Amino acid sequence: MVDLRPGTSTTPYSKEQEERAAAILQRKERMEKRELIKQTKMLALLEEQEAKKNQMEEELKKEQEEKMAAIQEEVEKEEEEDEEVEEEEPLERRRGEAITSKEIEIAKIAQEWAAHLELGEDREAEMAIPEEERSSKETN
Known part of the structure; x- marks a missing residue:
């Protein structure tokens, strides 16, 4: 109840209207609370x-x-392996100026074999001459 002037008073809402307004406010608060909970969950x-x-x-x-x-x-491992291989090769080989020690060794062996073959052919020729002389004497 509100006093307006001396001796007059009025109530802005009836009891029923106040209850409805309170219910509306409660629903609004619950909806806001639900919305707030929903937003918090999101x-x-x-x-x-x-x-x-x-x-x-x-x-x-x-x-x-x-x-x-x-x-x-x-x-890095491949680079290390490549470096090890490069270190094993002679410096001249990397420059392309000389052959490797293996190639030199192979060439020496080939030369030795060629020399032995030549010696063997010479000996065969020397032995063939006396054999020819014997065969010619025997046929005569």
Whole structure:
């Protein structure tokens, strides 16, 4: 009840109207509360999705780094093997000026064989001459 002037008073709402207004306000508060809960749940879901996305990106990045490290190790290992092979080759061979020691050794062996063959042919020829002389004497 509100006093307007001395001696007059009025009530802005009837009891029924106040109850209806209170019910409307309660419904509005419940709807706002539900909306707030809904928004909170949506925000939590979005944050969870963002966290999962970040975790997956980190895992992918880590996996890529591991693969790159493995590739780098493989490349370094191949380079080391290539360096070892280069160190084994004589300096002249790398410049293309001389042949390797294996090739020299093979050439020496071939020359020895050729010399032995020539000696063998010479001996055969020497032995063939007396044999021819004997056969010619025997036929006479």
